[in-house]
Amino acid sequence: MSATMLPIADSADVRSYASDIGKRYRRQLVWVVGLASLATVAGLFGPRLLGEIVQAVQTGTTAGHIDALAGLLVLAICVQGVLTRYAYLAGKVFGETVLAELRENFVDSVLDLPLSTVERAGSGDLINRASRDVAALRIAAQEGIPAVLAAVTSGVLTLAALVLVSPLLAAVTLITLPPSTLVARWYLKRARAGYLATNATYSTMIENLAATVEGARAVEALRLGGRHVEQTDHDIAASYRAERYTLGLRIVMWPVIELCQLAPAGLILLLGGVGYTRGWVSIAQVTAATLYVQQLAGPVSELANWLDTIQTGSASLARLLGVTQIPADRAADEGVRPDAxxxxxxxSEVGFSYLPGREVLRDIDLTVRPGERLAMVGPSGAGKSTLGRLLAGIGAPGRGRVTVGGASLIELPLDELRSQVALVTQEHHVFVGTLRENVALARPDAPDEDIHAALAAVDADAWTSAFDDGLDTRLGSGALELSAPQAQQLALARLVLADPKILVLDEATALLDPGAARHLERSLSAVLDGRTVISIAHRLHTAHDADRVAVIEDGRIAELGxxxxLIAAGGAYARLWDSWHGASDQTLPDGQTDWLSSEAL
Incomplete structure (x- = not known):
């Protein structure tokens, strides 16, 4: 389970967002409510006309009069059908418009998320919000909101029509108002927390399942399958308990609501019969009131059915809005520019920690000259990758500053930052799309000649030239799947095409075999000539070829030269070099394990 969940917006933020949506889409909202109101008004003529027909038959009338009333009834039904159709259509358009805006805002927020936040939270929660929560909100926005608006409008107008027909009979319906109100308040008080808890269990389940799938080979090799099955069973049990809790809420609410729908019709018939015999109401009033109460049951039932969906959507909206509230880890200033x-x-005096009180980097002072090639080596967990990310402007240091040309990296606008510094790691992603689109991510307008040159620079032309569709070859899920080394070459080709001034390579050739990696690095050397390159070294020939080597130990720069x-100094790097070449088998003081092996880098 991830140590940290992404934030969730509170009820006030959700209400504020809904209010803002209502204000910005007021015209569409008024159109939806207006059409629903007209459809309801058209539907109100039916019960009244039926009541008149019953009254006319009882008192005696002509066939022509009955035919006229029946014709008006048919016309009212047709008009109601047409208006209901367009009200439904307007509601769907409104829901789709709101959902599209929310999706766009969510994607923008996800792309702007600080990577440190995503890493702490893990991928499960974010995946769940982008899939299950968006799906729940889609149903609520596309169908639930229009249905609720129509039901509320229909219910209010039907109740008003009932009062106009007979205030005495309308008063009967108020008997069921207290129990239905109380049960609705009871449900709403508990539903939000219940659905948030349910969504959290799904996030945990997805996180653990994703970790199991991604680490399937390690799980199998270390025989951890039983433990992971137990964890999955535990996650499913937690999800079952959460789902059962919300189901319990619905089991309590729905029977009460159903009873409150059925009781008024019986009460009106009972009171109407007594009232008719005593001359309080006419047969037309009793008939119309009974039909109105039956008609009122439809909106009430609709509200009850959609209340659960709206609550699910509200909880999902709170989770999606929570992502938009995560503060940025950078404060870009459009006026900041590096000194050319x-x-x-x-x-300068850089410190960084992932958890309070546990610094990963301490008092880092480092100057990388233009055109210099710097290699960083050190044991696993020493802080090499963290320092590389800070030097690439991916995150902000906890203290101190990282600058290029005197300008703080976290204050540079993103376009300017990426033209200055770029980071490539051994973790690469092949996007669904063409080979051209995958390479040209940093320069979408790049001509094919530049794309081919970038592929050739990283030796990828050896296999891409064999594609029948060339740069139009489809890659990614459902299309051509690239191997890990090929995906790594593709990422390096993007880097070449982006043409930044400073490159940070975090074991960027680690997935290639030593011979291929060495050949690729030599090919890149000519392409990257004149640029500043910082390599987090996995193989020591990278450090050997560098202008300087920084040895990182315990979050500090232990050696630099x-x-x-460094070989002449006889320190940590010298021991590393000897160990890597197998020249000696040294033991560190105090019985420490010698981390200076190629596997530890």
């Missing part, structure tokens, strides 16, 4: 005459990359200088 002094484009050094500098880290050229390969010959």
């Amino acid at each position: 005459d002094d484009p050094r990359l500098e880290a 050229s390969h010959p200088e």
Whole structure:
């Protein structure tokens, strides 16, 4: 289970967002309510006309009069059908419009999320919000909101018509108002928390299932299958308990609502019969009132049926809005620009921690000169990748500053930042789309010649040239699946095409075999000539070829210098070099394990 869940908007924020939607789409909302009102008004003529027909038959009338009333009844039904159709259509358009805006805002917010926040929360919660919560909100927005608006409008107008027919008979319906109101308040008080808890259990389940699938080989190799099955059973049990809780709420609410729908009709017939015999009401009034009460049961039933869906959608909306409230980890200033005459990359007194009180980096001071190639080496967990991310502007340091040309990286606008610094790791993604689209992510307007040149620079032309459709070859899920080394070359081709001034390579060739990696690095060397390159070294030949090497230990720069200088110093790097070449088998003081092996880098 992830240590941290993404935030959830509170009820006030959800109401504020709904109010803002209502204000911005007031015209569409008025149109929906107006059409629903007209459809309801047309439907109100039916019971009244039927009451008149019953009254006319009782007192005696002509066939022509009955035919005229029947014709008006048919006309009212036809008009109601047409208006209901267009009210439903307007409601769907309104729901789709609101949902489209929310989806766009959600995607924008997800793309702007600080990576540190996503890493702490894990992928399960975010995947659940992007899939299950969006799906729940889609149903609520497309169908639930229009249905509720129509039901409320119909219910109010039908009740008003009932009062106009007979205030005495209308008063009977108020008897069921207290129990239905109380049970609705009881339900609403508990439903939001229940549905939020249910969604949280699904997030946990997805997180653990994704981890099991992604680490399937490790799970199998270490025989952890039983433990993961137990975890899945535990997650399913938690989800079952949460679902059962919300089901219990519905089981209590719905029977009460159903009883409150059925009781008024019987009461009106009973009171109407007594009232008719005593001359309080006419047969037409009793007939119309009974039909209105039956007609009123429709909107009430509709509200009860959709109340659960609206509550689910409200909980999902709170989770989606929570993502939009995550503060940015950077404060871009459009006026900030690096000094072109002094484009050094500098880290000054940098410290960073993922958890309060546990610093991963401490007092980092580093200056990378323009055109320099710097290699960073050190044991696993020493902070190499974290420092690389800060030098690429991916995150903000907890203290200190990281600057390029004197401008703080976290203050640079993103377009400017990416033209200055780019990060490539060993984790790469192939997007669904063509080969051209995948390579040209950083430069969508790049001509085919530049794309081919970028692929050739990373030796990817050896296999991409064999594609029958060339750059139009479809890649990704459901199309051509690339191997891990090919995906890595594709990511490096994007980097070449983006053409940043400073590159941070975090084991960017780790998925290639040593020979292929060495060949690729030599090919890249010519392409990247003149650019500043910071390599988090996995293989020591990278450090050997670098202008300088920074040895990271325990979150600090323990050594900094050229390969010959560090070898001559006889320190940690020298021991690493000897260990990597198998020249010696040294033991560190105090019985420490020698981390200076190629596998630890």
